[in-house]
Amino acid sequence: xxxxxxxxxxxxxxxxxxxxxxxxxxxxxxxxxxxxxxxxxxxxxxxxxxxxxxxxxxxxxxxxxxxxxxxxxxxxxxxxxxxxxxxxxxxxxxxxxxxxxxxxxxxxxxxxxxxxxxxxxxxxxxxxxxxxxxxxxxxxxxxxxxxxxxxxxxxxxxxxxxxxxxxxxxxxxxxxxxxxxxxxxxxxxxxxxxxxxxxxxxxxxxxxxxxxxxxxxxxxxxxxxxxxxxxxxxxxxxxxxxxxxxxxxxxxxxxxxxxxxxxxxxxxxxxxxxxxxxxxxxxxxxxxxxxxxxxxxxxxxxxxxxxxxxxxxxxxxxxxxxxxxxxxxxxxxxxxxxxxxxxxxxxxxxxxxxxxxxxxxxxxxxxxxxxxxxxx
Numbered sequence: 001x002x003x004x005x006x007x008x009x010x011x012x013x014x015x016x017x018x019x020x021x022x023x024x025x026x027x028x029x030x031x032x033x034x035x036x037x038x039x040x041x042x043x044x045x046x047x048x049x050x051x052x053x054x055x056x057x058x059x060x061x062x063x064x065x066x067x068x069x070x071x072x073x074x075x076x077x078x079x080x081x082x083x084x085x086x087x088x089x090x091x092x093x094x095x096x097x098x099x100x101x102x103x104x105x106x107x108x109x110x111x112x113x114x115x116x117x118x119x120x121x122x123x124x125x126x127x128x129x130x131x132x133x134x135x136x137x138x139x140x141x142x143x144x145x146x147x148x149x150x151x152x153x154x155x156x157x158x159x160x161x162x163x164x165x166x167x168x169x170x171x172x173x174x175x176x177x178x179x180x181x182x183x184x185x186x187x188x189x190x191x192x193x194x195x196x197x198x199x200x201x202x203x204x205x206x207x208x209x210x211x212x213x214x215x216x217x218x219x220x221x222x223x224x225x226x227x228x229x230x231x232x233x234x235x236x237x238x239x240x241x242x243x244x245x246x247x248x249x250x251x252x253x254x255x256x257x258x259x260x261x262x263x264x265x266x267x268x269x270x271x272x273x274x275x276x277x278x279x280x281x282x283x284x285x286x287x288x289x290x291x292x293x294x295x296x297x298x299x300x301x302x303x304x305x306x307x308x309x310x311x312x313x314x315x316x317x318x319x320x321x322x323x324x325x326x327x328x329x330x331x332x333x334x335x336x337x338x339x340x341x342x343x344x345x346x347x348x349x350x351x352x353x354x355x356x357x358x359x360x361x362x363x364x365x366x367x368x369x370x371x372x373x374x375x376x
Contacts, residue, residue: 002238002359004131005203007196008072008189009298010065010145012058014045014182014285018065022295023302025284026310027332032284041164042150043182043286055096058185059147060105062294066143066187067105071201074107079189080139081113082130084122084146084290088115096149103145119348120249121212122146123186123293124356128212130190140195146291147185154181154289161220161349163253169287170314171250171280172257172326179251182286186294205301208238208341208359216351222249222259223351228266230355231343235267238357243267243276244339245303247296249347250280250312251287260345261321268323277325277333283314293346297356300342304360307335 011018014032015025025032033049047053053061063081072079085099103110116126123146130142158164158179165178196203211233216223235243246264250257261278268276281295288295303309311327318326327333344356 002206002208003193004134004190004207005193005196006188006205006207006301006358007191007201007203008066008068008070009204009301010062010069010187011184011295011298012050012061013184013295014043014049016049017053017061019298022298026281026299026313027308029311029313029330029332031313037150039150039152039155040167041155041158041181043180044150045183055147055149055183059103059145062185062187063105063143063145066189070189071199072189078108078110079141079143080133081110082126082142082144083113083115084126084144085115085117086290087117095151095153097151097153117290118212118352119350120287120289120292121346121348121352121354122290124210124344124346124354125212125352127188127190127207127297127356128210128354131207131210134190134192141189141191143187143189145185145187146294148183148288148291150181150183165252168314169252169283170316171248171252171283171312172261172318173315174317174319176252176254176257178253180286182288184285184288184291184295186291186298188294188297203361205304205361206359208240208357209234210354210356211237212354214351214353216353219351220349222256222347224259224262226351226353227260227345227347228263230353231263231267231345234343234355234357238359240341240357242273243341243343245300245309245342246276246278247300247342247344248278248280249345251282256347261319261324265321265323275323275325277309277327279310279312279327283312283329293344296344296346300344300358303339303342304358307337307339309333309335309339
């Protein structure tokens with residue numbers, strides 16, 4: 001087993017509160033609950049699906065779910081918290097793009113949590129940093145969390161670079177034309193495997209490898225060479241002999257989706273692997289910016305745990321590319337064999353690129369017992 005494992009996850013999405021709601025919605029391929037908006041670039045959550053809960057409570061909800069799933073002891077010290085966000089909020093600033101200076105979830109409180117800000121790859125950069133802190137012996141458990149709320153500043157910044165598209169978002173579709181901004185929150189609890197075992201907790205997945213890399217030829221466009229390098233480094237670091245699923249960054253832009261597909265196709269061709277299924281949650285939820293990788297990690301954990309690979313909502317006429325299987329919107333693919341490795345990608349402006357590889361937790365096999373012969 002890897003020395004770092006995922007023991008808890010939490011999500012708030014347009015499918016409702018909780019990881020099960022997200023996975024069920026994507027598995028059935030049904031549209032999420034999107035509310036009304038004056039900004040055509042956004043896909044806000046219909047508050048009715050959250051029983052009216054406002055954005056200020058979403059981060060705490062995701063954190064509470066992750067800690068509950070991990071069976072974190074109520075009276076134990078809180079794990080280190082890393083927030084995936086744009087930056088810490090200035091004094092008196094209420095803009096939801098900024099990270100709060102204090103986070104309260106249940107009876108737990110974190111003051112001045114560390115903020116990890118690497119554009120739309122922030123959540124995976126946070127996971128990568130968490131893994132390094134655990135492997136380096138600084139912490140036994142690290143919680144990575146973040147929230148995204150539709151905001152006109154984000155919409156206008158994407159309009160400036162001509163990245164906004166029209167509804168619906170269609171990752172990998174021939175008719176894709178850009179990004180729509182979504183809402184939600186997420187949290188991932190990572191632990192040292194030995195510490196989780198000592199608590200008697202069965203992990204959800206192993207963190208087989210993570211790569212966070214800054215580079216590329218453009219400040220806004222994805223570089224297929226760097227995307228390829230991130231994936232290859234993650235697979236090689238983990239010693240993976242195959243790849244069963246890629247949860248793509250895939251925001252629905254013409255250039256970005258093509259760059260990611262080129263990188264996956266090159267990887268598959270060079271290693272002579274079977275075609276790899278690739279899908280994205282952004283056709284359903286939109287782009288959650290700094291928090292965008294949290295639904296992807298939840299889906300990848302579900303894939304290695306349950307052998308269920310969701311399709312891409314909004315994908316109807318997929319582009320054709322060798323070595324890549326792009327399942328159109330509809331019911332999830334249910335594999336008759338285990339999904340051993342699932343890769344999650346996240347790429348952001350400024351050359352921020354990250355890949356996280358998750359590995360299935362293999363069930364324990366009871367040791368064979370040797371019976372003494374009956375000597376009569």
